[in-house]
Amino acid sequence: MASGRVILTDGAWGTELQALGLGPDELPDLWNLSHPERVEQVARAYVEAGSEIILTNTFRANRLAAGGRISSTELAEVNRAGVEISRRAAMGRARVFASIGPSGKLLIEGAVTEDELHAAFAEQAEALCAAGADGLVVETMSDLTEAAIAVAAAKATGLVVVACMVFDSGRNRDRTMMGATPEQAAEVLAEAGADVIGANCGNGIAGYVPICARLRAATSLPIWIKPNAGLPELEGGRVVYRTSPEEFARHVPELVRAGANYIGGCCGTNPAFIRAARAGLERACT
Amino acid sequence: MADLNKLYQAILTGDQKTAVAVTEEALAEKIDPQVLINQAMIPAMTEAGNKFECEEYFVPELLLAARAMKASLALLRPLLAERGAEPVGRVVIGTVKGDLHDIGKNLVASMLEGGGFEVHDLGADVPPEKFVAAVREKNPHLVCMSALLTVTMPAMRTTIQALKEAGVRQQVKVMVGGAPVTPDYAREIGADGYADNASSAVKKARELLAA
Numbered sequence: 255m256a257s258g259r260v261i262l263t264d265g266a267w268g269t270e271l272q273a274l275g276l277g278p279d280e281l282p283d284l285w286n287l288s289h290p291e292r293v294e295q296v297a298r299a300y301v302e303a304g305s306e307i308i309l310t311n312t313f314r315a316n317r318l319a320a321g322g323r324i325s326s327t328e329l330a331e332v333n334r335a336g337v338e339i340s341r342r343a344a345m346g347r348a349r350v351f352a353s354i355g356p357s358g359k360l361l362i363e364g365a366v367t368e369d370e371l372h373a374a375f376a377e378q379a380e381a382l383c384a385a386g387a388d389g390l391v392v393e394t395m396s397d398l399t400e401a402a403i404a405v406a407a408a409k410a411t412g413l414v415v416v417a418c419m420v421f422d423s424g425r426n427r428d429r430t431m432m433g434a435t436p437e438q439a440a441e442v443l444a445e446a447g448a449d450v451i452g453a454n455c456g457n458g459i460a461g462y463v464p465i466c467a468r469l470r471a472a473t474s475l476p477i478w479i480k481p482n483a484g485l486p487e488l489e490g491g492r493v494v495y496r497t498s499p500e501e502f503a504r505h506v507p508e509l510v511r512a513g514a515n516y517i518g519g520c521c522g523t524n525p526a527f528i529r530a531a532r533a534g535l536e537r538a539c540t
Numbered sequence: 541m542a543d544l545n546k547l548y549q550a551i552l553t554g555d556q557k558t559a560v561a562v563t564e565e566a567l568a569e570k571i572d573p574q575v576l577i578n579q580a581m582i583p584a585m586t587e588a589g590n591k592f593e594c595e596e597y598f599v600p601e602l603l604l605a606a607r608a609m610k611a612s613l614a615l616l617r618p619l620l621a622e623r624g625a626e627p628v629g630r631v632v633i634g635t636v637k638g639d640l641h642d643i644g645k646n647l648v649a650s651m652l653e654g655g656g657f658e659v660h661d662l663g664a665d666v667p668p669e670k671f672v673a674a675v676r677e678k679n680p681h682l683v684c685m686s687a688l689l690t691v692t693m694p695a696m697r698t699t700i701q702a703l704k705e706a707g708v709r710q711q712v713k714v715m716v717g718g719a720p721v722t723p724d725y726a727r728e729i730g731a732d733g734y735a736d737n738a739s740s741a742v743k744k745a746r747e748l749l750a751a
Contacts, residue, residue, distance in 0.1 A: 278691035279638035321640045321664065360643050362600050425595045433598030486690050486720050493690040493720070
């Protein structure tokens with residue numbers, strides 16, 4: 255999949271849906287059924303901003319992560335609708351990679367078994383594949399073991415699988431919550447069958463430049479980077495992310511030099527970041 | 541002769557099997573459980589917490605240490621109950637309404653248990669009235685709330701409000717935490733304490749109960 259050209263992905267969905275009225279108690283994924291037009295609005299804004307790959311509003315639509323808030327009969331429906339909405343918004347101008355988030359349960363704690371994880375991820379991956387996704391993105395993972403299980407389940411569909419971890423722990427903020435390094439992640443995710451590996455969320459884009467370089471050195475697979483706009487801070491009761499689209503874009507050429515093949519944003523980013531990143535990419539190529 | 545240092549090392553390195561074996565040996569030798577707790581177990585958990593805070597330990601190491609500690613404590617508990625020893629404190633803990641994340645909360649619960657607290661875990665997505673009911677029923681010293689999402693943080697404020705309205709706010713200390721939560725936010729909503737990780741949560745809990 256590495257063509258030499260850097261491909262622009264999308265930004266955050268949750269914060270964008272909130273701006274359109276998603277309540278704090280609502281599971282964003284359920285909006286695929288109740289408010290498909292608003293979900294499509296978010297997806298379309300990314301396509302219009304220049305995203306060549308957009309994701310889907312299905313991050314929590316697996317039976318473990320949804321914690322009973324999506325009935326088992328509705329799960330497949332929510333996943334299918336998620337792909338269809340993104341597909342409509344893409345209008346043939348972007349590919350649709352469907353999002354698979356973490357289970358929210360810790361294996362090491364015994365809160366879930368490997369078999370349960372595999373079954374939940376396989377169920378979601380199959381629903382997303384059947385709905386016509388172009389690829390699957392296993393994202394925001396903190397536990398490599400769980401990520402590897404999700405990748406294997408996703409890979410069984412035959413689709414291209416992207417796998418990315420959150421590196422936000424340790425003295426240098428270069429470990430996952432469970433302590434894994436970028437090098438360990440590269441090895442385990444590749445072995446599990448990932449076609450693209452990477453990092454998302456984290457502590458902002460500047461910190462992901464060296465992590466991208468380390469992933470690049472550790473693997474020949476294409477690299478996917480989607481940092482957040484820094485950590486959220488409260489300002490007068492309002493949540494703010496400090497990184498501006500311009501600042502974000504300034505680091506985009508650095509990410510390209512560090513070996514990123516796919517670049518987008520996570521929490522706190524929006525279509526303005528993608529537009530700015532597009533300009534940053536053009537600078538990087540000239 | 542049971543080796544207290546071996547117990548300390550076993551807990552620190554998360555070696556549950558050895559921790560249990562040494563504890564059993566110590567009990568057979570009639571060593572005072574309180575000596576085991578104060579001289580080996582709590583120091584081991586404190587050191588594990590320090591290593592976590594210095595980022596030498598990560599979540600797995602911390603969880604394994606807490607698990608070894610809990611397994612040893614389980615052997616001591618009947619003896620402690622016999623002599624009417626009270627736990628360090630009683631805690632009701634949960635992730636607030638609308639928030640399904642329970643990893644951080646579970647970690648804090650484990651560390652508190654490892655620290656000798658009696659922990660009542662209400663789970664995730666806990667509505668304010670459930671916190672109120674648990675306070676009435678369990679009579680805790682401390683209520684701990686977790687939120688991982690900026691959008692669910694306000695439920696901490698409404699829960700504190702509900703405790704006030706139910707007339708039980710004064711009988712408990714309230715501690716909050718979670719990725720987006722800050723000390724300023726904790727103060728603003730009227731919580732008594734804030735901790736930014738599972739290890740400092742135990743320290744803070746002790747501090748609050750001593751106050």
